Amino acid sequence: MKKPxxxxxxxxxxxxxxxxxxxxxxxxxxxxxxxxxxxxxxEIRRDIxxxxxxxxxxxxxxxxxxxxxxxLGLEVKTGVAKHGVVGFLKGTGEGPCVAVRADMDALPIKExxxxxxxxxxxxxxxxxxxxxHTTCALGLAELLSRHKDQVRGSVKFLFQPAEEAMPATFxxxxxxxxxxxxxxxxxxxxxxVFGLHTTALVQPAxxxxxxxxYLTAGQVGFTPGIDNANSDRFHITIQGKMAHGSxxxxxxDAIAVAAEAVMALQMIKSRQTNTRQPLVISIGxxxxxxxxxxxxxxxxxxxxxxxxxxxxxxxxxxxxxxxxKGITEAHGASYQMDYRKTYPSIINDRKLVEATLPAFRRLFxxxxxxxxxxxxxxxxxxxxxxxxxxxxxxxxxxxxxxxxTAGGHTPLYDxxxxxxxxxxxxxxxxxxxxxxxxE
Numbered sequence: 001m002k003k004p005x006x007x008x009x010x011x012x013x014x015x016x017x018x019x020x021x022x023x024x025x026x027x028x029x030x031x032x033x034x035x036x037x038x039x040x041x042x043e044i045r046r047d048i049x050x051x052x053x054x055x056x057x058x059x060x061x062x063x064x065x066x067x068x069x070x071x072l073g074l075e076v077k078t079g080v081a082k083h084g085v086v087g088f089l090k091g092t093g094e095g096p097c098v099a100v101r102a103d104m105d106a107l108p109i110k111e112x113x114x115x116x117x118x119x120x121x122x123x124x125x126x127x128x129x130x131x132x133h134t135t136c137a138l139g140l141a142e143l144l145s146r147h148k149d150q151v152r153g154s155v156k157f158l159f160q161p162a163e164e165a166m167p168a169t170f171x172x173x174x175x176x177x178x179x180x181x182x183x184x185x186x187x188x189x190x191x192x193v194f195g196l197h198t199t200a201l202v203q204p205a206x207x208x209x210x211x212x213x214y215l216t217a218g219q220v221g222f223t224p225g226i227d228n229a230n231s232d233r234f235h236i237t238i239q240g241k242m243a244h245g246s247x248x249x250x251x252x253d254a255i256a257v258a259a260e261a262v263m264a265l266q267m268i269k270s271r272q273t274n275t276r277q278p279l280v281i282s283i284g285x286x287x288x289x290x291x292x293x294x295x296x297x298x299x300x301x302x303x304x305x306x307x308x309x310x311x312x313x314x315x316x317x318x319x320x321x322x323x324x325k326g327i328t329e330a331h332g333a334s335y336q337m338d339y340r341k342t343y344p345s346i347i348n349d350r351k352l353v354e355a356t357l358p359a360f361r362r363l364f365x366x367x368x369x370x371x372x373x374x375x376x377x378x379x380x381x382x383x384x385x386x387x388x389x390x391x392x393x394x395x396x397x398x399x400x401x402x403x404x405t406a407g408g409h410t411p412l413y414d415x416x417x418x419x420x421x422x423x424x425x426x427x428x429x430x431x432x433x434x435x436x437x438x439e
Contacts, residue, residue: 105164
């Protein structure tokens, strides 16, 4: 190593060590406060969990959030992107603004776990941990309100509705995209945005097996760069011609054409794209036919496409059109495809990740900070991270002894509430370290 480079590395290490040493008293202060706040935070989480609300129906949750922020003395704006809430906390020192995002909506799933805080809204539950996300952000707001002297700048809290998206028939913007369109990332513009997501099942970096790996309470996970996928939806209508089932030659069987189309679409991944490009094409719904002895006139297919690369995604769409056109024309049928690009891939800012990880390791121990491989799920935090550098990390919530091991979007999903402490502390360290970083 050349001498100037060696000196630069040593200086950087020295500055990092000094910064970490300066942060230790703050870590202890925050840890004591979060421990004191924990029973109240558990009650907030359970209250939200008992009263889950679907996307763009988060009236009660938004009211709870706004009331809590007002009691803490934050500036509060409601009715953002329908039911979103934005809180603004000004610290005691001059500095930049950092944003924290928490989503609030639930899923149309019937909860099967029998807990004292199970959902009281039939058929709706917090099966993705948004109750914990909201609680962690509220806990952060209270923590930083207590210790404004630790905040060199300001913090913008983005409590977001409708992350779980709208029905397939909805054509407008929603959730994070609508919040950005309504200006939440301006006046002031943050220098960074952080978000977390509860996670029980993970795939650690360096593993290739299909086994079960848990991210437990007290652990956090991260992925530098690409974190998840472009998440799209499509609706295909195949139009044939009705005929009696005893005379199929007099009609055009939309079911037979649809079956051929479903199989051909799977060939895009296996035979028509670069094998190094991750791709998922899944058909989730098929609807068609009126009676057993009638050739179906129309079949509707619904599904999702997941990719990482935006240009590659556009190529997949072209291939889908080519396949559908060829198959339907060959059989005398026709098709229409409504393809909706919904969520872009989350791309974590590598510099922000690297600058934040020392705080996580300092707080939780290096062994509890896990690098994960990118997933194929979708999340609209990406819209915030397209505006400013973003870091979206995973909050471990599994606990095998308590039977909390189910994956998200399932009726048995739950969170070890000890994870709330980790979530609040992780967000606090991330925010304060970024506010204190030299520009």
